[in-house]
Amino acid sequence: MGVLNVRAVKRGIIAGTALAMVTVLAACGSDSGSGSSSTAATTAAATSASSAASSATSAATSEGSASASSGAVTVDTSTLNLLTPGTLTVGMNLQFEPEMYLDDAGQPAGYDVDLLNALATELGLTLDIQNLDFNGLIPGLQSKKFDMVSVGLTATDERKKVVDFSREYVPYTSVLAVKNDDTTAPTIENYNQSGKVITALQGSSGEQLAKDTFPNATVSGFPDQNAALLEVSTGRAQGSVLEDYILAQYQKANPDQVKKADLPEPLQIGYGSWAVQKGNTALVDVLNTFLCTQQTDGGLAAFYEKNFEVPAADFPEMPAC
Numbered sequence: 001m002g003v004l005n006v007r008a009v010k011r012g013i014i015a016g017t018a019l020a021m022v023t024v025l026a027a028c029g030s031d032s033g034s035g036s037s038s039t040a041a042t043t044a045a046a047t048s049a050s051s052a053a054s055s056a057t058s059a060a061t062s063e064g065s066a067s068a069s070s071g072a073v074t075v076d077t078s079t080l081n082l083l084t085p086g087t088l089t090v091g092m093n094l095q096f097e098p099e100m101y102l103d104d105a106g107q108p109a110g111y112d113v114d115l116l117n118a119l120a121t122e123l124g125l126t127l128d129i130q131n132l133d134f135n136g137l138i139p140g141l142q143s144k145k146f147d148m149v150s151v152g153l154t155a156t157d158e159r160k161k162v163v164d165f166s167r168e169y170v171p172y173t174s175v176l177a178v179k180n181d182d183t184t185a186p187t188i189e190n191y192n193q194s195g196k197v198i199t200a201l202q203g204s205s206g207e208q209l210a211k212d213t214f215p216n217a218t219v220s221g222f223p224d225q226n227a228a229l230l231e232v233s234t235g236r237a238q239g240s241v242l243e244d245y246i247l248a249q250y251q252k253a254n255p256d257q258v259k260k261a262d263l264p265e266p267l268q269i270g271y272g273s274w275a276v277q278k279g280n281t282a283l284v285d286v287l288n289t290f291l292c293t294q295q296t297d298g299g300l301a302a303f304y305e306k307n308f309e310v311p312a313a314d315f316p317e318m319p320a321c
Helices: 110-123 134-142 203-211 227-234 245-251 281-297 298-307
Strands: 001-010 011-012 018-027 041-046 087-092 099-104 128-133 148-153 163-179 197-201 218-222 237-244 258-260 268-277
Touching: 001 237, 011 148, 087 110, 087 134, 099 110, 099 148, 110 128, 110 148, 110 163, 110 268, 110 298, 128 134, 134 148, 134 163, 134 268, 148 163, 163 203, 163 227, 163 245, 163 298, 197 203, 197 227, 203 218, 203 237, 218 227, 227 237, 227 245, 227 258, 245 281, 268 281
Parallel strands: 087 128, 087 148, 197 218, 197 237
Antiparallel strands: 001 018, 001 128, 011 018, 018 041, 148 268, 163 237, 163 258, 163 268
16 A cells, blocks of 8 residues: 655744645555555755645645644663654554544644644654554554554553553543434434444444444445545445544535434443554653653643634543543
């Protein structure tokens, strides 16, 4: 499958302007075995004073304009066991707007990207984002293709057997999406029946949640979130388990196709964490320190407000540091 490498050079603040460079390279090869694609190679350099692109072959960096804490994190990065000294290589799946996605200029954007830019700046590292299919992320981390994964993973016991996790950095509410004209009485029991089909993103915590919540139904995993929802909108499935913000984005792009089932309560309220290579406790410790600083100083809430368009005052409560 195609791999998109995005290198964002650490910002240096000089007289109130930030200088940044983003390089977009196409590469091939993945151990995920989940398909193939191609991307065009694009290279661009931009500053905050001149970031407009003049053609499809030029791109401007995403500066992450939300304010975030710059609490001091003094670290000797040579102790972090990074794949490339001076570079933080991060595996992502950039298809979940507004948490992580490619903007209209083809550049990584969203809550996770803003937070990673802040982290790289704090540590004085170059940020290298590699965009893969979701199913290739944990295997890629295990095979040392990147230093960490940022895709809002739930730190399940099964995943903890093969990777380590940071503390939580993003809150989630999992819901059931149903066809827009569905008239089924909104209870778990009515969807948890033989003959019912429930979809989810393959390999995600949503897929496991669907299996746990609807054991009598047939749970089908799809490598793409939109494909899972398309099964519902076309009537081939009766529901899909996913996060509420992903459903909202799908509804915005595809009005009158699916809706949130009016269940008495969400299927689950949980949190996503960063994943790192098994045994890299030095990196986990640094990530936890950074995240706690961002949480207590309002950085997480600011990035959440910017990207999810939720007032910072309504930022969901996070586990205490």
